[in-house]
Amino acid sequence: MWLSRAVPVRYLGSYRRTQKPPWMRYPVVFYSDYTEKKEKVAPMQETRMRDRFTLYARGGEGGSGCSSVRRSRTDRYGKPDGGNGGRGGDVILECTHAVWDFSGLQPHVKGGKAGQGTSKNRIGNRGEDKVLQVPIGTVIHLQEGEIPSQVQVDSPKDLDPWDLPGTLVEDPASEENPDLHQEITQHSVQVEPEKESVKRHVGTPEEFDFEDDEGDIDQVKYNVAELTEQGQRLIIARGGEGGLGSVSATRYVRGTKFGKTAIRQNKLRSMEDEADDEDDDDDDNEHSSIKSGSLGSEAVLILELKSIADVGLVGMPNAGKSTLLGALSRAKPRVGHYAFTTLRPNLGNVTYDDFSMTVADIPGLIKGAHQNRGLGHNFLRHIERTKVLAYVVDLASGLDGCKGVTPWQQLRDLVMELEFHEEGLSDRSSVIVANKIDENGADERLEQLERRVKGVRIFPVCAVLEEGVAELKDGLKMLVNDDREGSERLKLENICVD
């Protein structure tokens, strides 16, 4: 390849002598016009919902106290003026609508390290808090560490500088105000008592099913807290306390063994006695230990998501739940003509002019799911908190000699599986979505279904063509807004199978 490059005139003579121009004496790299292939965009379903997560959290280390002495012409020996170290940052869970699962979390999280105290009695910076966003409906199980406590929302005025991150301030505990100092030292050591406002109850291991954490099941404290409201915050690991600076340390040691030793040391020094015993080493260690900041607390948590959807779609595999979710909302779940296309719950938001509601598509249930058949009961926890159940049945199932069970049998199996998972789970407002009404013979099936099932409304729908979806939306909205107890429920005794 010919390189078109201007040759400076003054070099031409030397090129003739050396025969080869400089760009030929050195290896030349030619860049091809190869551009990296664009990676395939992963379909929605590939970014699977992460609804269970193990988190290791550790509070940030406290900063070290400063050993400093201020001397002046009038004070030859000087006075201590080293400030305390700052407090380490906490690790905090924050509940927000902005995330819908745990896929954005890192498994190991540490609070920010605090700054060291400095001379002139200045406290070190407080370590930065690590705030992790979790979805609404997060349940916390504790494997190791302290039970999390809720963050009180105080106005900035109520906080003292010790608590404000990133402030470097003068220690209010000056010589003139020793009581204040004592207060602050106590404050820094004391751990805030747990706030009762966090919902918690300790469950039994049998209620849960942690396939990843089987080894540690005995140690887990279940359901220690729940995050259910936007903006709710929990401290899961606390930052370490800052070490004492020379000002506080001097006061702290007065009257203690260390204090007496320090006085004795001064005397010894003034008498220029070189006696040195083992005790001194211990005292030095003790001094350095109060000077260095403490480590933050550690916790190992298992986060579990129980979605708080308004409507839960339940149905047998291939009934058309994902297609229906796509028709009701803007969600784009994967749809396939084979069973168990949906492997994780999908969420969609159904919007009206003045109202919106969330719909959860729960992966297909089959008869015997409670014995771990199919996908088992793993995902039923997502409908524990839904207000309305929409049973999606396939009207065409078993027609024309095809495999499958009748819609009324599908309904019976579904109700039984819900009850096997948790007694009373099916006891909530319900509708039946009779899907695939466009198929041959579906109309007669619908008539039969209406004769056999009583107590709940049946909406004939063709999810693919979005027929009947508007009526269904209105029906769901009515039930979600309806606060009456005992409104339409599907009961086993109201389903006639024979």
Ligand SMILES: Nc1nc2c(ncn2[C@@H]2O[C@H](COP(=O)(O)OP(=O)(O)OP(=O)(O)O)[C@@H](O)[C@H]2O)c(=O)[nH]1
């Ligand atoms: N004829 C017809 N086919 C439909 C309709 N709705 C869905 N289907 C088809 O039924 C098949 C299954 O649909 P999905 O939406 O994946 O069913 P699902 O209930 O989510 O299935 P799982 O993911 O296995 O739980 C797909 O081939 C859809 O195209 C409908 O109204 N009419």
